[in-house]
Amino acid sequence: MDAQGYNCFVDRDKMDAAIQDLGPKELSCTELQELKQLARQGYWARSYALRGKVYQRLIRDIPCRTVTPDASVYSDVVGKIVGKHSGSSLPLPEFVDNTQVPSYCLNPRGEGAVRKILLCIANQFPDVSFCPALPAVVALLLHYSTDEAECFEKACRILACNDPSRKLIDQSFLAFESSCMTFGDLVNKYCQAAHKLMVAVSEDVLQVYADWQRWLFGELPLSYFARVFDVFLVEGYKVLYRVALAILKFFHKVRAGQPLESDNVKQDIRAFVKDIAKTVSPEKLLEKAFAIRLFSRKEIQLLQMANEKALKRRGITVKQKSVSLSKRQFVHLAVHAENFHSEIVSVKEMRDIWSWVPERFALCQPLLLFSSLQHGYSLTRFYFQCEGHEPTVLLIKTTQKEVCGAYLSTDWSERNKFGGKLGFFGTGECFVFRLQPEVQRYEWVVIKHPELTRPVSSETTATPALLCHSASSGASDRLSPFLAARHFNLPSKTESLFMAGGSDCLIIGGGGGQALYVDGDLNRGRTGHCDTFNNQPLCSENFLIAAVEAWGFQDPDIQ
């Protein structure tokens, strides 16, 4: 170590520009809230030595499996595993999936050390099957470790974290893939403009989003990545989504008006992240990341679980060469032009709709369930055709050639649970849209205004069971209002009225009006503003229906 606190693995000439040591050398606080503040402010970025101490502390405090390899294990196994190879000639373990080790201002000795450590981790963690983020993590940790063994121990602790609520890094292909899908879902909800651009310029948008971890763990310059890692160690996985969303927002802002540099948006984003210093400072990047009013951890976790389930059902649990990626079909690929026919929308419009649905359903093919042309103008028949399918897409064409519709999360048969009365059901994944004359989508109002789900005052008319639940649990561990609205006791009922169906009418969106109202003969309809979707009328306020269709989601493998 020298005056700056750099260890023997660091190329000092490269470092001086990257991090200046100005700050205090001691970590004085221990409170989580305070740590969170310091991490977000970049307090530890000011001193190399301080950040080293902070990492030591934070990583030591990670709850780990009882038997977690430590520094002495490294000393035991490294000789056996590495043999007489020199560090730089060592192969990387398979789980990094062709990821390169980022240089992060390490000298050749440091780069060799990273390879040695990765190999020893592979030996000690046979369960880690897919972890492309690990080379970057190890390379960064090496900066703040006195020797290889200490760096190994730190990386092991991050992998062996056994707090189920504290996911740190994805270690299997299934976890990685479902994170990519979850990221896609979040982009779809929180960066609609960027999402639109991605859909327009890429063949398979999920392929672009599958890169999201690479932006952070690899392309981001060291000083940025270290800042992200600071908050990541304190706050966990969710900040990774935040930062990646912020990167995409900046990319969109900078590149929106310009023609793309290459015909490959994936490469463009990578290049953009590499040179992010030209666009924003680390401060601005984090500021943007934390300004996004993201779902709660719990909701993200539920979304991730739903995605994982969808992948498992499809049998995508391990990366198979060439199969998994080409088999995964999204947007342009999912809606096949040749066997698609609709009275209401074109293939292109259907692809637009498909780009809005949650990732786990975007993997499926559209399946026509009901068509007024084929099944007649009867609401009863409509329900009959739709029952057993979840989710569905409703499409309406008016006699004025306007087209609008809704994505409906829940099986129409749920309408029977209200004992003959008209009752609302569905989840926060529902949305309504207009396609003609111009495209506009309206999401559940709570996505933009999470404050609307703040805890309920006690005088609600909830059942005793629900009251117990809301009383006994804090805001953070409530059931997800997003995926499970039907179990959720929302403060104002008027903001979670998604769908309702009776024998003489069908309603989408309620509260102060209805986004869509259709009569029992599928003849007349109305549209207007409603609180649930905070939407404008989707077409002429009173309309005559020309055609109605309902589409379901078909697993491509079952065809």
Add this chain to the structure above:
Amino acid sequence: MEAIWLYQFRLIVIGDSTVGKSCLIRRFTEGRFAQVSDPTVGVDFFSRLVEIEPGKRIKLQIWDTAGQERFRSITRAYYRNSVGGLLLFDITNRRSFQNVHEWLEETKVHVQPYQIVFVLVGHKCDLDTQRQVTRHEAEKLAAAYGMKYIETSARDAINVEKAFTDLTRDIYELVKRGDITIQEGWEGVKSGFVPNVVHSSEEVVKSERRCLC
């Protein structure tokens, strides 16, 4: 306060994947049964005190191992420092019974120069209707290797206490007879701390002498 015990025995639980090793240990150490549990990663660790005679307590350190093949290189490092072991198979899974021999060979190679006192455990005996291994053949196999045989169920809490305490008693007898001795650099058996006021039996005196040496 640290509980008071005469000896500490380190036990290891091995057997094929999904035979119920972790569930058996959890039933014994925590008294509960989880319907679903994740596969064990590498090695996990539990402990509990057992009273083999009134006032005579042994602390058990129980090492749970992953049954999956890919963890073998990690788990085998734990054989050497164990004095006793429960070798589990699932009575509804013939394959896991056929693998008992492999497990014994595997440990034999890696435990040198020490020895492990094994008990053969036929687990999931609550699922008697799906049984694929008869009690008779399991007993025969156990006898051939000089082991005891016991059938347990973590779900219905059958014989769980007995499996661990019988093994503990057997090891205790061997220690008392001097067939197993405490050795420097070996974690299998360690002597504990016993204050004079609690015990006055000869074993206590013995163990105190050990502490001093």
